[in-house]
Amino acid sequence: GEVSATPEPNESEYLSPVSIGGQTLNLDFDTGSADLWVFSTSLSSSSIGQHAAFDPSKSSTWEDYPGASWQIMYGDGSGASGTVGFDVVEIGGATASRQAVEIATKVSSSFVSDENNDGLLGLGFSKINTIEPQPQKTFFESILPKLDQPVFTADLEDDAAGTYEFGRIDTTKYTGTLHVTPVDSSNGFWEFASTAYSIGGTTYQNSGASTAIADTGTSLLLVDDNVAQAFYAQVQGSQLSRTAGGYVYPCSAQVPDFGVQIGSSGFIATIPGSDITFAEVGQGTCFGGVQGNGGGGIQIFGDVLLKQYFAVFNGGNESFGIAAK
Numbered sequence: 001g002e003v004s005a006t007p008e009p010n011e012s013e014y015l016s017p018v019s020i021g022g023q024t025l026n027l028d029f030d031t032g033s034a035d036l037w038v039f040s041t042s043l044s045s046s047s048i049g050q051h052a053a054f055d056p057s058k059s060s061t062w063e064d065y066p067g068a069s070w071q072i073m074y075g076d077g078s079g080a081s082g083t084v085g086f087d088v089v090e091i092g093g094a095t096a097s098r099q100a101v102e103i104a105t106k107v108s109s110s111f112v113s114d115e116n117n118d119g120l121l122g123l124g125f126s127k128i129n130t131i132e133p134q135p136q137k138t139f140f141e142s143i144l145p146k147l148d149q150p151v152f153t154a155d156l157e158d159d160a161a162g163t164y165e166f167g168r169i170d171t172t173k174y175t176g177t178l179h180v181t182p183v184d185s186s187n188g189f190w191e192f193a194s195t196a197y198s199i200g201g202t203t204y205q206n207s208g209a210s211t212a213i214a215d216t217g218t219s220l221l222l223v224d225d226n227v228a229q230a231f232y233a234q235v236q237g238s239q240l241s242r243t244a245g246g247y248v249y250p251c252s253a254q255v256p257d258f259g260v261q262i263g264s265s266g267f268i269a270t271i272p273g274s275d276i277t278f279a280e281v282g283q284g285t286c287f288g289g290v291q292g293n294g295g296g297g298i299q300i301f302g303d304v305l306l307k308q309y310f311a312v313f314n315g316g317n318e319s320f321g322i323a324a325k
């Protein structure tokens with residue numbers, strides 16, 4: 001069967017309503033991780049704040065996973081940890097009848113203050129699931145065998161709500177060719193080759209990091225440091241600001257189009273220069289949506305790129321595809 005969940009966009013994430021044991025929480029769908037974890041009634045009331053908190057004692061289908069635990073840290077230093085059980089998880093019509101659900105007994109301050117998400121739903125590969133003693137399947141891996149097509153799609157928008165669909169590719173959601181590249185899931189990510197980039201329509205070979213991951217859980221587009229440097233060399237008045245944590249420039253600056261290759265063959269996915277500014281940081285200074293990855297070997301293609309396209313994550317043949325929309 002096919003389903004759809006409409007995530008509510010927020011400045012840093014896309015949230016979708018998920019039913020767990022009959023309780024609905026708004027979870028942040030994250031293709032860069034593989035844990036499904038939720039705020040729970042085990043947290044202190046000050047940590048829970050305005051969040052929805054899952055209460056296993058009120059679910060008639062909850063099953064404990066005695067002795068199991070989990071602990072996760074995210075790229076931005078945030079993190080959470082806790083205990084584990086199994087329950088019925090339903091998203092827009094698709095149901096995983098015995099899905100591992102990670103109960104948070106500790107969450108870092110950025111999650112407490114991030115009023116919008118009541119937890120995360122990892123859509124990466126379960127080899128990076130953090131449950132001990134045994135990693136458990138993601139929601140997508142749980143429902144994969146039942147889906148008409150072994151895929152999920154992400155249609156992220158900037159100000160309107162985006163949509164995740166499981167089990168079908170809605171061909172009315174995109175135009176032209178779906179550009180597909182093989183994925184190497186050995187690091188647990190939707191990872192593919194990316195060795196070229198473009199600035200203002202001119203293509204260059206990337207001598208640094210040669211792969212990238214499609215990551216709905218990251219807001220920015222984090223490219224090889226040399227590529228970020230080359231890009232901002234073409235933005236008048238830009239500078240790398242330690243206080244801002246990356247490249248900033250006058251909001252009045254002319255920003256060129258920027259593109260990154262998807263796969264080793266050819267397609268360069270392009271972001272119009274007018275869509276590259278991520279935030280105003282005050283005094284007429286803007287923070288760029290394109291930033292360096294800090295020297296890691298992997299580039300992280302987050303929402304700044306993904307929201308320009310319709311994205312197809314194929315768990316059957318392990319591939320990633322994008323198309324114009």
Ligand SMILES: CC1CCN(C(=N)N)CC1
Nearest residue numbers: 032033074075215217218
């Ligand atoms: C490689 C990193 C990318 C950002 N992360 C994430 N979306 N959960 C963490 C892993």
Ligand SMILES: CC1CCN(C(=N)N)CC1
Nearest residue numbers: 030074078110111114217
């Ligand atoms: C994967 C990301 C989800 C959003 N995050 C957060 N609210 N602290 C960071 C990690």
